[in-house]
Amino acid sequence: MSSNDTVSVAISTTLDTIQVTQSTPIQKQNFNKLLSYLRKIQIILPELTKCNIEDSETLKSAIHLLTKHISSTNTLALECTTKSKIYLLLNSNKIVTSLENHTKEISAALKLLPPLISNNGLSEEILALSNFMLEEKYCETSTELELNEKIELGIRERNLDRSYANNLLKSIADAVGISTEQSVLRQEYEDFKHEMENVNTLQAEQIVAMLGKADILATVEEREKKYFSKRNSLGRQPLEPLQSFYCPITGEVMDDPVETPSGHSFERHAIVKWLSEENNLCPITKTPLKVSGLRTNKTLRQSIEEWRDRNTMIFIGSMKSRIVSNDEEDVVTSLGKLKDLCLERELHQDWMMMEDYLPVLVSLLATKNRKIRSHALVILRILATDHDERKKNLVKTDDAIKLIVCSLARNIEESKLALQLLMVLSDNDMARNIIGSSQGCILLLVTISGSDDPQAASDAKQLLETLSFLHENIVQMAKVNYFGPLLHLLSSGSEDVQQMMAETLSELEMTDHGKVMVCDTGALESLVAMLSHIDIHMKTAAILALEKLSNVPQNGLKIIKHGAAEILFGILFRESLSIPTLVEKVVATIMNLALSLSSCESDNGEAPFLESEEDVFKLFSLISLNGPNVQQNVLRTFLAVCQSPSGLNIRNTLRKISSVQVLVQLCEHENQTVRSNAVKLFSTLTKDGDDETFIEHVGVKCIETLVKIIKTSDDIKESVAAMEIISNLPKTPQMTRGILDAGALQVIVSILSNRFQKTELMIESASGALCRFTHSTNEELQKEVAETGIIPIIIKLLDSGSTKTKQNIAISLKHFSENSNNLSIPVRTKTSFFSCCMASPDTSCVVHVGTCTIESSFCLIEANAIVPLAKVLDEPDFGACEAALDALLTLVEGQLLQKGSKVLEGCDVIVKMVKLLSSPCVKLQEKALVSLERIFRLVEYKQKYKALAQMPLVEITQRGNSGMKSVAAKILAHLNVLNEQSSFF
Template identity: 50%
Template sequence: MITIASMKPRLKSEEDEEVLNCLEQLEDLCVERDQHREWVILENYIPVLVQLLGEKNRDIRNRALVILYILAKDSDDAKERVANADNAIEFIVRSLGRRIGEGKLAVALLLELSKFTLVRDYIGKVQGCILLLVTMSGSDDSQAATDAQELLENLAFSDQNIIRMAKANYFKHLLQHLSTGPEDVKMIMVSTLAEMELTDHNKASLFEGGVLSPLLHLVSDSDLEMKKVAIKALRNLSSLPANGLQMIREGAVRALLDLLVRHISSSSGLREHVAATIMHLAESTVSQGSNPTPISLLESDEDALMLFSLISWTGPDVQQNILRIFYALCQSPSASNIKTKLTECSAVQVLAQLCEQENQNVRANAVKLFCCLVEGGDEATILEHVGQKCLETLLRIIQSSTDMVEIASAMGIISNLPENSQVTQWLLNAGALPVIVRILPNSKQIDPHNNWLVENAVGAICRFTVPTNLEWQKKAAEAGVIPIEFTEVESANTKTQGVLVLLCSTRNWLQDSWGVCTVESSFCLVEADAIRPLVRVLEDPDPRACEASLDALLTLIDAERLQSGGKVLAEANAIPSIIKFLSSSTPTLQEKALNALERIFRLPEFKQKYGPSAQMPLVDLTQRGNSSMKSLSARILAHLNVLHDQSSYF
């Protein structure tokens, strides 16, 4: 015992070799006899060993972890002493986030400590601990992975730990508690699913893990609040098309439709979530590939008629989702039947009235669906309900709306109206020609939907250039419809060529404007009112367009312009779109988004506002990205205080 007592001062030496030699001797003594371990504990070595976990020398940390494990094994007294040592668990968790050899020793020690209740209660609360354990549970090192999984099992006693695991992409215990837990625990778990920012990978994993069955069971629960939260969770999960199709296959639509009708007068907000969920299911039917037996959302014509009739009995939130449901169905394999049924139930008349709605979201979705029905629709029905007042309303929308899809759809309605002289004369009387002509030069730098807008505008103009009516031709010429303009417009007349022309012209402009960036040339984007159009391009399905736009926008936060440029991006609502690129299937977009967010999240106001929505995609990249993405994602998570900034695990 005298020998053991005399060694302690050597552990405080400034010479690493001296400390390592002492630790080696101490380890040998601990291994030799149980009594030696007791003496080491009585001589209060544990706090000293814990402090050594903060040393820069990795070998010293590893030796200290080994000895602490030997002391803690089968000794509640030692475990309690470790727990009481200053920052002990924090130091061990930091080691968990370092190289796999050190992490393996750290997880073994934490696993042993977790067998003592007082320590177990604290482990899951330490910053980054559960995320690191989840990551290690998938390690190539089988022992480290097994220990991490067993430790997660031990930590699953706490609902909060289960939520932390879910936020780190580990849903095993959440799913178990959702299926078999008591009602209050089920409420906690389903609320977590309802509120979490889930990546597509998360959503797919949850469905593979069997989340749908317990959620559908909870939808039929007698408790209204439980029912509402379960629907919110389904809404969150159903935005992934594969999940939506599975929900349809497993009979979710009938339950949702019944809820929508039953709660038509409810003010609980339930019907809004139900309608939004059905909308996701409708959207999932659009892209079914070459499925020989495509899945249909609605089982019968009666369902379609009943659902559309609800537009007249619901508020704006439900209305816009019902309109989006039918718009999606008009793009699905059942489009022909849906359009026929909508025409039969006087949908054209209803939609024409909704075009005058004050609520912009309802109006915009009504115009989009209206455009679908007019294209190739029954001419007699259209002419019955589209008069001069309706045409004037559409022209007002084209002139005043800020939604480019709505503008293009309104133009599409005009373009696809039956070739009828009365309709054309109404358009002339309403001043349509100058409105349409003004759209053409403006559309080239407005929005990624401009090709469709240009096509529709050209189609609308064509009705005024028929060779049999010289008066119309003269008015068209007076309005500025000259051959050279037609040549310009027609160069973008097919969708594929038009999009490419748009992308090329955009890229050329970017190259000309920002080839050499200075403060003045970058911020001329602001002066030119180009920010919001560029931000809208970030929503384009073509990754090339997104990348070109992102490159331009990110010049705003170069070097010393981070603070002012970040503010400009925030005001234009660009940061959420950049966060979405973390889940992109295009690696270059992911990397550019990561580099941008690493700078943006250095600013506290943006870290606080946008950090939570970026956390799950970043966690996903630390586990599934390439090595550089893992490292950069971990650095951003450190900015967000999810990981310790000294973690080198990734």
């Protein structure tokens, strides 16, 4: 097979992997990162065939290795597409780790190519891509971390409570996009259970068992059968609590019993209060007792919960007959207890539904007693909230809606309760139809919407808006439905009528919900068709209406998918240039569509937008031809598209068409909004841009302007963007000197020195910009920075800054510390007679063995930076933790090992490094492992930390990658845990 054939196989494999990766249902953010790299590889591979490459076996092997690793990535993506979503969520950490490993493997394979091809430009591009991929980090989402923590907590505490399992399973379903409908959720659980059977570990069995406790996995019939089987076995009389259930201090049944070492149980808050009041003796045994000696009595707590559930079942089962009695006072009291039970646990609501309480509660709405009706409305609202099946059952109950509507006409408090219940029910299609057609309902809602009670008025208006799309006769009844007749005429009227209806639609005041409803009822098809009409007035009317509707992201995506974007670009570039007002409206609409692409709700996989390089050029050119309104909207359009998942291509195109030159000029624009958007777009382009582009167009004047913006702008995001540009500009000596001469360093120092007066975003960006001035390759620049007195200031930020700020500060401190050993001034040895008689104080640094100061040698020890950096090692953020570790490890480089290790030990850094051996971040594990291997060569540390490090090291030998296994085995041999010939390895 020739080299070109090998490249063809690689291209085919890459395309297949891109297609699979695009459709993964989970880890979207992480897979999108990988996807961006695969697309770059897809662009690079065909270029190899143009390099006149020879059929070198070395080159073919390199391409074959790249193909192999991409194929492995394909396998991972396929697994993430086919396996149970629940299984994938619970294994999110493994998926993230696999993604990192695959990315690094592909990066290593790419790095083999540059020496084997003759095209220098392509070689540099491949090498840059390889370096980016090597540094890429993937992270679990906060939701994934939180759910896995809940699962671990449930297993650890042996939480067998059904409500815990129900809530956990619902949270998992929401996180992975599974319907909570019983049949769907049950099937997903069965798939998950089947896949976990192959795992065959104790934890897998525990997870399956815990989730299996969820009631929502069972059908209504199964739950009812189980409930009545248990309830019928309990009898009718409540069971008195056992004597052991009572707290000896409060005399009441305990909620959270804790046990003392002597075996006596107390209510937690009661015994803690007892001990806090200087009673340090057990109330019963009179022996010394501390809060730390208390332990949760899980067995007793479970027994008390079972007793309470038993009595609650009996109470709910017997209460129905009491609330239909003639004793109104007893009915009110009983309803109050039922309401409290409903609020206490959702499980109690399920029991009430099984006992068929709905018809009884609805019948109470017909009574004359206001308190009874109010209690019934509240309980019905609690039962119906967030539960579609109960809503359907309530709506089907005879006269339910009619009686609720009757309560709308009563006193304001009862009216508000009825209104709240109707709003809960209006989520259901069947309920909306019945509510809207109920006699007098609309008129009552209109009346309430004009009341003096702001909350009631707001709720009534919201409900009217929901109902107004269902009944055209509401226009005559209450003048609240504009849309039914309007949309009918928009689609079926004459051209003049259609134009008038589109104009009317553009002038109506609508909420976002109303705009969505308009689009859902067929308006888009008519409006998009009008865009292609030959009459410019018809086009204009449609554009005005689409501008109004498109500022809701959900609508914007629908408009794009209906093909409106391409038509709008055609109008903009070919028809509207002679009509300035129309240009403004078209651009404003296009901007709304772009914003919808970058919104958190969007999924633009099927929404093509600005795909043509020519369209990008033409749209950007409008900045030079129009006024501020068009300029700012064009800039916002590109800013939104550049920040969308597919923004990389747009950013590359913008850099190709010399947009940077225009943006540099716009940074001085007199209109603040235009300038602000230009700076933000400029910042976006610098994050992954070509250095040559910025070296060519960014001069001294531009840098001075950016510094001025940072100092004077009232727009925080604009100031942050300007600071990010300063941070991201090429790190050439000439550029850095220009930034220094413009006073940027003084501004950064001022921001970090006044951190309590600045936003966290500004502190983060300033600390990031500082990193460009602290590189260890330029000692003179480091001294210039240190002489500003910034080092003590940034060390304080290690305690108070955000994780991003801490990461940036740690990077700068690492840069400084890398030169400390060279800059430390050796202490002169005294050899005179008097030196033998007079002792001199030891002023040398304990690590660098010379005279160190913060400003001359940037010594971390002199700066008291060790403890703050050590605290950052406890951060959950891997980036901050890794940066802090890198800074601290500069103290044990080379010959500094023994003295530096002593300093690290004194600040508990070695203990924290051992803990990092169990970190889910492989990179952190590796760094800690390699460093500890050197430290444990020293006998005193080997002996001291042997017990602590043993188990994490054994874990790595079992589950780490091959390189880590080898290092871990070597350390275990150092520690004499295993000999070097052990078959264990």
